[in-house]
Amino acid sequence: AQRVTQPEKLLSVFKGAPVELKCNYSYSGSPELFWYVQYSRQRLQLLLRHISRESIKGFTADLNKGETSFHLKKPFAQEEDSAMYYCALRGDNFNKFYFGSGTKLNVKP
């Protein structure tokens, strides 16, 4: 069965420190992975998609099929990165998505 696991409910780092938000998935086929972000008082929005292989707001994520992981990384965290981050998977049904439980990132000054 499809499953997305985000093991950390809360991650606190200091400004300027590296950050890594973990995401592991379970899927038998070829998944498509995403990271969504929800800033305070804003809507949930797409941050990045693994196929794009681009850096958004300094964040990158690499799909590791061997470890079934899609961790989100940023070398130098900023206070404005504080938000709730959700990892999501799309499988063979292009219209159905599975979300993880979310990680709250708190970047301290």
Next chain:
Amino acid sequence: DGGITQSPKYLFRKEGQNVTLSCEQNLNHDAMYWYRQDPGQGLRLIYYSQIVNDFQKGDIAEGYSVSREKKESFPLTVTSAQKNPTAFYLCASKGTGSYEQYFGPGTRLTVT
């Protein structure tokens, strides 16, 4: 923030009453979704619709019902059979062939 709207922002109901949450989009998207967001549990899919007059159950459909009579609208009814209805409900939509879901602002339902 246009495109997809949910109303009302806050909703209060007594136990045993059905309540309908509104979701409207003007993005011309075919697919629409309802998620429930609970602390520590993330987003769980209740129902989704890929096209007008068609919808599928998600992972936690029990106690909920939906309709999709118009492309723009996907209302969710929380019935009295839903054991723990108090939650934050998010609606989303997605265009055909696209990968990005667009989310509404959410409705917080409190049942007492």
